[in-house]
Amino acid sequence: MHDIRYIRENPDEFDTLLRRRGFVSSVDDIIALDQKRRSAQTEMQNLQQSRNDISQKIGEIKKAGGDAEKLMTEVADLKAKLIEAEKIEKNIDAELNAILELIPNLPHPGIPDGHDEAANRLEREVGKKPLIESPKEHFDLGEALGLMDFETAAQMAGSRFVILKGMLARLDRALGNFMLDLHCAEFGYIEAVAPVLVREQALFGTGQLPKFADDLYKTEADHWLIPTAEVPLTNFVAGKVLNASDLPLRLTAWTPCFRSEAGAAGKDTRGMLRQHQFSKVELVSVVHPDESDMELERMTACAEEVLKRLGLAYRVMTLCTGDIGFSATKTYDLEVWLPGQNSFREVSSCSSCRCFQARRLNARFKSPGQKGTSFVHTLNGSGLAVGRTLIAILENYQNPDGSITIPGVLQPYLNGITKIEKD
RNA sequence: GGAGAGAUGGCAGAGUGGUUGAAUGCACCGGUCUUGAAAACCGGCAUAGGGUUAAACCUAUCGGGGGUUCGAAUCCCCCUCUCUCCGCCA
Numbered sequence: 359m360h361d362i363r364y365i366r367e368n369p370d371e372f373d374t375l376l377r378r379r380g381f382v383s384s385v386d387d388i389i390a391l392d393q394k395r396r397s398a399q400t401e402m403q404n405l406q407q408s409r410n411d412i413s414q415k416i417g418e419i420k421k422a423g424g425d426a427e428k429l430m431t432e433v434a435d436l437k438a439k440l441i442e443a444e445k446i447e448k449n450i451d452a453e454l455n456a457i458l459e460l461i462p463n464l465p466h467p468g469i470p471d472g473h474d475e476a477a478n479r480l481e482r483e484v485g486k487k488p489l490i491e492s493p494k495e496h497f498d499l500g501e502a503l504g505l506m507d508f509e510t511a512a513q514m515a516g517s518r519f520v521i522l523k524g525m526l527a528r529l530d531r532a533l534g535n536f537m538l539d540l541h542c543a544e545f546g547y548i549e550a551v552a553p554v555l556v557r558e559q560a561l562f563g564t565g566q567l568p569k570f571a572d573d574l575y576k577t578e579a580d581h582w583l584i585p586t587a588e589v590p591l592t593n594f595v596a597g598k599v600l601n602a603s604d605l606p607l608r609l610t611a612w613t614p615c616f617r618s619e620a621g622a623a624g625k626d627t628r629g630m631l632r633q634h635q636f637s638k639v640e641l642v643s644v645v646h647p648d649e650s651d652m653e654l655e656r657m658t659a660c661a662e663e664v665l666k667r668l669g670l671a672y673r674v675m676t677l678c679t680g681d682i683g684f685s686a687t688k689t690y691d692l693e694v695w696l697p698g699q700n701s702f703r704e705v706s707s708c709s710s711c712r713c714f715q716a717r718r719l720n721a722r723f724k725s726p727g728q729k730g731t732s733f734v735h736t737l738n739g740s741g742l743a744v745g746r747t748l749i750a751i752l753e754n755y756q757n758p759d760g761s762i763t764i765p766g767v768l769q770p771y772l773n774g775i776t777k778i779e780k781d
Numbered sequence: 782g783g784a785g786a787g788a789u790g791g792c793a794g795a796g797u798g799g800u801u802g803a804a805u806g807c808a809c810c811g812g813u814c815u816u817g818a819a820a821a822c823c824g825g826c827a828u829a830g831g832g833u834u835a836a837a838c839c840u841a842u843c844g845g846g847g848g849u850u851c852g853a854a855u856c857c858c859c860c861u862c863u864c865u866c867c868g869c870c871a
Binding site: 396399400402403404406407409410412413414415416417418420421426429430431432433434436437557599730731 | 798799800828830831832839840841850851852861
C-alpha cells in the first residue's frame with residue numbers, strides 16, 4: 359500500500375516508477391479523488407464540530423434545568439446534512455482505497471527493466487555443475503527407487519501431488535531440519551511454528567489479497583491456506599508498535615505451502631517441481647528502514663549458504679521490473695542446477711518489500727526520544743523450498759546405477775547413511 | 782459445540798448518557814532542591830487524519846464494525862479475542 363501523501367507530492371515519479379514495472383496507474387484520477395476526499399472530510403468535520411458545539415450547549419442548559427427545545431430543532435436540520443456528508447466521505451474513501459489496494463510496490467532503483475524473466479540480470483554463478491553422463495530427471499530416479507509415487511497421490515488427491523516414501527521421506531525431513539538448524543544456530547533466526555490457516559486480513563497485509571485470490575485455497579470456514587510462511591511470519595508484527603531495539607527481528611519456519619497454480623496449467627506437469635502442496639523453510643526479517651537493502655543481501659547469503667553446504671551449483675538472478683512480485687521492490691532468485699532438466703530452476707526467492715507490507719499491516723516501530731512512529735521494513739525469502747532442493751539432490755547426486763549419494767552435511771540427519779539405493 | 786463473565790492510555794485501574802481524550806496510582810521525560818543520588822515538590826507524557834510556512838485550531842479513536850440519541854467509554858446488534866464451567870478431542 360502506498361502513502362497517499364507521497365503520491366500527492368510526487369505524482370510524476372510515482373507514475374514513472376509504476377510504468378517501469380508495466381503498471382499503468384491513473385495518478386491523475388488518484389490525485390483528484392484524494393482532493394475530493396479531503397474536501398469531503400473537511401466538510402464533514404465542520405458539520406461534526408457544529409453538532410458537537412450545539413450538543414454541548416444542550417447539555418449545559420439541561421443541567422441548569424432550562425429548556426433546550428430551540429437548539430434541538432436547530433440541530434435536527436444539521437443532522438441531516440451531516441449524515442449525508444458522512445456518507446459521501448465514506449464512499450470516496452472506499453473508492454480511493456479500492457484503487458490503492460491494487461497498486462503494486464514501486465521497483466527498487468537498482469533492478470533492471472524488462473517485461474519478463476528474459477530480462478532478469480545474472481549476478482553470479484556459484485559452484486561446479488557435476489559431470490553426469492545422460493542424467494535422469496528426478497521423477498525417473500525417484501520412481502525407479504520405488505520411493506516416489508505420483509499415481510497413488512493422484513488417486514487420493516488429484517494431479518500435482520506426490521507421495522514420498524522411505525528414504526526419500528526421511529531425506530525431505532533431513533533437509534528441513536538441516537535448513538532450520540543452519541538459520542537458527544548460525545544466522546540468528548528465531549524458529550517458529552505458526553498457523554498455516556489464516557484470515558483474509560493476514561493475506562491482505564502481505565499483499566496476496568485482494569488481487570491474487572485465484573492462486574489460493576480457501577476453506578468453508580473462511581480460512582485461507584497459506585501459499586508461503588511469509589504470511590504468518592510477517593503477520594507476527596501486524597498492528598504492532600515495536601521498539602527500535604526489537605529490530606532486526608528474524609523469523610524462520612518450516613511449513614507446508616498450498617497453491618492452486620491456477621495460471622500454470624500445462625507447466626511442469628511431470629514430477630514434483632510444481633505441486634499444490636509443498637514444504638518450504640521461510641525466512642522473514644523485520645528491520646529498520648535504513649537496514650533493508652543490507653538485509654536483503656544478508657538474507658540472500660543465508661539462503662545461498664544452504665546450497666553451498668549441500669554442494670549444489672546455482673546462480674543468482676536479480677529479477678527485472680516485469681518479474682518481481684506484487685509486494686516486492688527488489689528480488690533475488692536463487693536457481694539451482696538440475697542436470698536432469700539441463701537447466702537452472704528457482705529454489706529461493708528473496709525479496710525486500712520495504713514499507714509496502716508494513717503499511718498494509720500497520721506494523722510500526724518507535725525510537726527512544728523520537729516522537730511518533732515509523733513503518734518497519736519487511737523482507738522474506740525461501741531458505742529453501744524443500745521439495746525442489748530434494749529434486750536437486752536427486753539429480754545432482756545420482757549415480758549410474760540409479761542410487762543417490764547423500765551429501766555429507768545431511769548424513770548426520772540420516773543416521774550416517776551415505777547412499778539411497780533400491781532395496 | 783453449550784452456558785456465563787470480560788476487553789478502558791506503556792502498565793494497573795476508576796468511570797452506566799452531558800464540556801471525559803478519559804480520574805487516580807505506577808512507569809517514563811523535564812525542572813526545583815542536592816556535592817551527587819534518593820525522597821519531596823512543580824510541569825510534561827496517546828494514536829491517526831485534516832489544517833498551517835510553522836503554530837493555533839478541528840475531527841476521529843475506550844477490542845473491531847454497525848445502530849439508537851441533540852449528545853455514547855456508558856444503551857442495543859453483529860464480529861474478534863480472553864477467562865470460567867460443561868461437552869468433545871490430538
